[in-house]
Amino acid sequence: MERTLSIIKPDGVAKNVIGDVIRRFETKGIKIAAMKMLQLTKTQAQGFYAVHKERPFFNSLTDFMTSGPIVVMVLEGEDVIAENRELMGATNFKDAKEGTIRKDYATDIEKNVVHGSDAPETAAFEIKYFFNDLEIQKR
Numbered sequence: 001m002e003r004t005l006s007i008i009k010p011d012g013v014a015k016n017v018i019g020d021v022i023r024r025f026e027t028k029g030i031k032i033a034a035m036k037m038l039q040l041t042k043t044q045a046q047g048f049y050a051v052h053k054e055r056p057f058f059n060s061l062t063d064f065m066t067s068g069p070i071v072v073m074v075l076e077g078e079d080v081i082a083e084n085r086e087l088m089g090a091t092n093f094k095d096a097k098e099g100t101i102r103k104d105y106a107t108d109i110e111k112n113v114v115h116g117s118d119a120p121e122t123a124a125f126e127i128k129y130f131f132n133d134l135e136i137q138k139r
């Protein structure tokens with residue numbers, strides 16, 4: 001069993017697709033082990049995306065991520081990191097396959113609706129960033 005962090009970004013929440021994103025996870029048998037809605041401060045967004053701090057898009061990305069509420073979830077399942085990335089589609093929606101979340105809803109490389117951890121180490125860091133142990137359901 002593996003865990004990953006999923007975020008429905010401010011553009012996804014604004015587009016009213018929270019339910020559609022969650023439906024796609026549940027249809028695949030992915031379990032939601034934790035979930036909450038919140039709005040990040042600039043400092044919190046910078047901490048979350050610290051690996052990108054030298055990138056030219058860092059300031060714009062962290063501004064965007066604080067621009068409205070987000071939904072953060074811990075997803076659980078076999079190979080869920082890869083499965084979630086498959087469901088999301090490529091970071092750049094122009095490269096995303098048909099039927100993926102980003103192909104259907106993203107409008108921009110930055111405003112790409114969802115985030116998902118890319119490896120077990122990043123998943124562990126990202127889950128801890130938003131949830132303590134007591135907030136994650138054990139099965």
Ligand code: CMP
Nearest residue numbers: 052057061091109110111112114115116
């Ligand atoms: P995400 O999966 O959340 O990880 C980093 C984010 O940076 C990415 O999705 C995009 O929203 C954003 N981003 C903005 N510009 C770029 C870029 N040129 N390359 C990659 N990611 C970018």
